[in-house]
Amino acid sequence: MDVSQYLDIFIDETSEHIQALSDNIMILENEPENKDTINEIFRAAHSLKGMAGTMGFKRMQHLTHDMENVFSEVRNDNIKVNSEMIDLLFNCLDAIEAYLDNVKSTSDEGTEDNEVLIKKLNAYLDGSAGDGGSDDSGDSAEAAPEETAEEAVEESTDSEDPNGKDHYKALKLDENDISKIREAAESGLNIYGLTIHVQKECLLKAARAFLVFKALEDFGEILHYDPSSSDIEDEKFDLAFSCIISSDSTDIEAMKSAVGAVSEIESVDIGKVTAEMYEKPVEEVPKEEAKTEAPAPAPAAEKPAAKASQKSSAPAKKAANKPVTARTVRVDIEKLDALMNQVSELIIAKNSIVSISSMDTSGAEYDSQSLHEQIEYLERITTNLHESVMKVRMVPIESTVNKFPRMIRDLSRKLNKPMELVMTGEETELDRTVVDQIGDPLQHLLRNSADHGIESPEVRKAAGKPEEGSIFLNAFQEGNNVIIQVGDDGGGIDTEKVLNKAIERGLVSEEEAENLSQKEIIDFLFMPSFSMAKQITDISGRGVGLDVVKSNIEALGGDVEVKSTLGQGSTFTVRLPLTLAIIQALMVEIRDEKYAIALGSIMNIEDISINDIKYVEAKEVIHLRGLVIPIIRLDQLLDCEPREEEPENLTVVVVKKGDSYAGLVVDNLMGQQEIVIKSLGKVIENNKLISGATILGDGEVALIIDVNTLI
Amino acid sequence: MANELDMTEEEKVQYIVVKIGSEQYGINISLVDNIVRMQKITRVPKAPAYYPGIINLRGEIVPVMSARNKMGLGEDVITNQSRIIILKLEVQGLVGILVDEVKEVISLGESEIDRSAQNSKRQGNTYINGIGKSGDELISIFEINSIVDEVAVS
Numbered sequence: 001m002d003v004s005q006y007l008d009i010f011i012d013e014t015s016e017h018i019q020a021l022s023d024n025i026m027i028l029e030n031e032p033e034n035k036d037t038i039n040e041i042f043r044a045a046h047s048l049k050g051m052a053g054t055m056g057f058k059r060m061q062h063l064t065h066d067m068e069n070v071f072s073e074v075r076n077d078n079i080k081v082n083s084e085m086i087d088l089l090f091n092c093l094d095a096i097e098a099y100l101d102n103v104k105s106t107s108d109e110g111t112e113d114n115e116v117l118i119k120k121l122n123a124y125l126d127g128s129a130g131d132g133g134s135d136d137s138g139d140s141a142e143a144a145p146e147e148t149a150e151e152a153v154e155e156s157t158d159s160e161d162p163n164g165k166d167h168y169k170a171l172k173l174d175e176n177d178i179s180k181i182r183e184a185a186e187s188g189l190n191i192y193g194l195t196i197h198v199q200k201e202c203l204l205k206a207a208r209a210f211l212v213f214k215a216l217e218d219f220g221e222i223l224h225y226d227p228s229s230s231d232i233e234d235e236k237f238d239l240a241f242s243c244i245i246s247s248d249s250t251d252i253e254a255m256k257s258a259v260g261a262v263s264e265i266e267s268v269d270i271g272k273v274t275a276e277m278y279e280k281p282v283e284e285v286p287k288e289e290a291k292t293e294a295p296a297p298a299p300a301a302e303k304p305a306a307k308a309s310q311k312s313s314a315p316a317k318k319a320a321n322k323p324v325t326a327r328t329v330r331v332d333i334e335k336l337d338a339l340m341n342q343v344s345e346l347i348i349a350k351n352s353i354v355s356i357s358s359m360d361t362s363g364a365e366y367d368s369q370s371l372h373e374q375i376e377y378l379e380r381i382t383t384n385l386h387e388s389v390m391k392v393r394m395v396p397i398e399s400t401v402n403k404f405p406r407m408i409r410d411l412s413r414k415l416n417k418p419m420e421l422v423m424t425g426e427e428t429e430l431d432r433t434v435v436d437q438i439g440d441p442l443q444h445l446l447r448n449s450a451d452h453g454i455e456s457p458e459v460r461k462a463a464g465k466p467e468e469g470s471i472f473l474n475a476f477q478e479g480n481n482v483i484i485q486v487g488d489d490g491g492g493i494d495t496e497k498v499l500n501k502a503i504e505r506g507l508v509s510e511e512e513a514e515n516l517s518q519k520e521i522i523d524f525l526f527m528p529s530f531s532m533a534k535q536i537t538d539i540s541g542r543g544v545g546l547d548v549v550k551s552n553i554e555a556l557g558g559d560v561e562v563k564s565t566l567g568q569g570s571t572f573t574v575r576l577p578l579t580l581a582i583i584q585a586l587m588v589e590i591r592d593e594k595y596a597i598a599l600g601s602i603m604n605i606e607d608i609s610i611n612d613i614k615y616v617e618a619k620e621v622i623h624l625r626g627l628v629i630p631i632i633r634l635d636q637l638l639d640c641e642p643r644e645e646e647p648e649n650l651t652v653v654v655v656k657k658g659d660s661y662a663g664l665v666v667d668n669l670m671g672q673q674e675i676v677i678k679s680l681g682k683v684i685e686n687n688k689l690i691s692g693a694t695i696l697g698d699g700e701v702a703l704i705i706d707v708n709t710l711i
Numbered sequence: 712m713a714n715e716l717d718m719t720e721e722e723k724v725q726y727i728v729v730k731i732g733s734e735q736y737g738i739n740i741s742l743v744d745n746i747v748r749m750q751k752i753t754r755v756p757k758a759p760a761y762y763p764g765i766i767n768l769r770g771e772i773v774p775v776m777s778a779r780n781k782m783g784l785g786e787d788v789i790t791n792q793s794r795i796i797i798l799k800l801e802v803q804g805l806v807g808i809l810v811d812e813v814k815e816v817i818s819l820g821e822s823e824i825d826r827s828a829q830n831s832k833r834q835g836n837t838y839i840n841g842i843g844k845s846g847d848e849l850i851s852i853f854e855i856n857s858i859v860d861e862v863a864v865s
Binding site for chain 2: 593637638639640678679680681682683684688689690693695699700701702703
């Protein structure tokens with residue numbers, strides 16, 4: 001039996017439960033008496049425990065079990081919620097997340113027992129009324145003496161019954177197995193026999209056996225199964241099964257408790273065994289063999305063979321442990337239905353075209369007209385289809401941002417600054433890949449706000465602000481972009497200080513510095529290794545910061561802007577493209593080359609007489625409805641051949657990024673088209689002006705101009 | 712492994728022999744994805760001069776470079792014989808190389824390649840890592856990694 005097929009679901013659901021726990025514990029901290037929340041927490045913890053148990057992640061199960069006990073005490077009003085306990089619970093959540101990360105990367109939970117946490121949890125339980133609290137600690141303690149007592153009795157009983165105690169001592173092994181045992185013993189390993197009894201009411205015996213063997217494999221190699229491993233898998237055993245294991249560990253109790261931790265296991269018999277115990281009936285034969293020198297190579301030959309099989313199984317196991325990254329998207333059934341509908345429409349459209357093509361060629365004119373209609377129809381469907389597929393790829397940013405309140409809470413305690421995070425627009429949807437990658441930059445911005453932005457309570461009081469700092473994260477859609485604003489009501493960016501630092505670091509001379517605008521000064525913050533923190537904390541100040549944020553966001557096709565008012569706070573605005581792969585674009589011609597400009601960034605298109613061009617600081621600008629817009633001559637920028645004579649009128653495509661505009665001069669407009677963005681290939685990808693290429697209907701290649709780098 | 716199987720016959724590597732200018736060059740066949748006829752190359756502004764542009768290879772965008780330009784042998788002359796060799800490289804992905812003519816495929820053993828000849832000649836940039844001898848012909852073996860740029864991190 002293999003549980004790996006459930007691993008994806010396990011990972012998904014576990015992260016959901018962890019998130020639910022985290023959210024609810026946050027609520028609990030503020031409203032310790034909220035019964036609904038406690039029940040919610042209890043349920044989540046319980047499911048978590050159940051899932052971990054099913055998947056055989058014992059350590060995770062153990063931890064969640066103890067957490068569940070604490071919750072149950074809270075629910076029964078035996079323990080009062082206090083912030084220390086909340087801290088502890090959050091630490092536990094972190095530990096569970098660490099298990100989950102391990103599972104994700106190796107399909108295994110790892111070896112961290114988190115005993116400290118478990119002890120602390122139990123301390124809470126012991127501190128409580130004691131009735132239900134002892135439940136857990138008693139569990140293992142009670143079980144242990146019982147088993148040891150059994151063991152003592154077991155010594156004498158040695159029966160042939162496979163369900164009997166210590167059946168492992170009476171196993172019938174063949175020559176091969178015995179020699180394996182002998183080899184293992186010779187190489188210094190300890191050999192143990194185990195007989196595992198499952199409970200009578202156990203339904204999934206094979207599954208339990210699988211989990212037992214999985215647990216045992218942590219200790220060493222299983223040399224022999226009784227009944228055979230395939231029989232065990234097919235549940236062809238009654239209530240007990242045995243095995244022999246070679247291990248370099250001498251800790252029988254650890255092994256016993258590991259096996260005992262699998263649910264529905266009645267008891268475990270374990271003891272040291274030797275090869276001699278099994279080879280009595282054939283004693284004579286090996287002795288003879290030992291006498292004559294010739295057959296000696298035979299076992300020797302067997303040895304490498306056994307080793308080889310051992311070796312071959314080891315890498316196989318490793319391969320199975322390859323990272324499991326969740327590449328799944330949960331899709332709203334409605335979105336899928338819409339997709340389904342559009343596909344059926346697509347089929348209808350295809351059929352119409354087929355019927356037109358097979359029609360008599362009598363009315364050629366009529367044909368071309370109806371064909372044209374069908375093509376328009378087809379176009380509409382493909383556009384809708386594209387939209388639907390994009391929607392399927394879209395997920396709310398909630399999954400990424402909902403870990404932030406917890407983070408701010410921790411920071412608040414760590415920095416001794418009361419602060420609160422207010423989030424809006426968590427439901428804003430973005431492409432899955434973007435959502436996955438936007439977490440780190442946002443986290444960084446929030447940490448920045450918490451560490452540098454929000455002042456200490458005393459300073460805030462003096463400035464007439466409420467003691468509790470407020471940090472906000474707003475997300476919303478704007479045209480083809482999603483905007484995420486992260487900011488605070490803290491001290492704002494001291495441009496004076498930034499400038500001094502920039503001069504100190506030689507990024508700018510003092511003369512140049514005088515002419516810099518506020519915006520240009522703030523842009524220094526995005527330079528690599530430019531840290532304003534006076535001291536390095538583990539929260540920020542190492543100088544790997546905003547530049548990484550910027551490059552991460554740019555890698556996603558977005559950009560980041562800062563607005564800051566000294567004394568009132570600062571706001572970082574992150575702008576991200578809604579979709580990545582397909583965009584609507586305006587196709588333009590410059591000389592004989594074709595370029596695409598994303599429609600989302602185009603504001604309008606103007607026909608401008610050459611006389612309307614004015615000059616500001618020796619740069620060409622146009623004055624358009626109250627806006628002064630700089631002119632960018634794309635032909636010069638893109639190194640096209642110069643024109644022989646300048647035309648009277650220029651076609652200008654006005655593009656916009658945030659609050660800035662630019663007018664791009666093109667030769668010709670070709671029209672709007674839906675284009676698929678393709679990479680330029682790695683060797684020339686580092687081209688800033690061109691964000692990609694697309695293939696036109698006639699197979700020609702057109703380049704996509706990256707408007708963001710122009711402005 | 713080959714040594715055990717057959718000690719007398721050394722392992723041979725197949726090379727595609729192409730002509731650039733008056734010289735012949737060999738490209739290890741294992742790196743070649745396919746060979747296409749000349750087609751319209753779309754210029755990419757601001758790209759290095761030895762990248763004339765990109766082409767559409769059955770729906771994929773493939774950058775094309777001019778080996779002649781890279782080696783400082785002047786501008787490409789496009790004729791009816793011109794071909795684009797599409798290389799499939801591990802790091803760089805698909806890259807096309809413009810050549811004047813594709814001649815043949817030959818097999819060369821290590822003993823037929825002179826590895827020392829090019830060392831002293833040009834200082835600095837060497838784009839070949841050996842000279843193969845096939846009959847009377849001399850074939851320079853391309854060192855693909857120095858022809859095709861490392862993926863630049865900007």
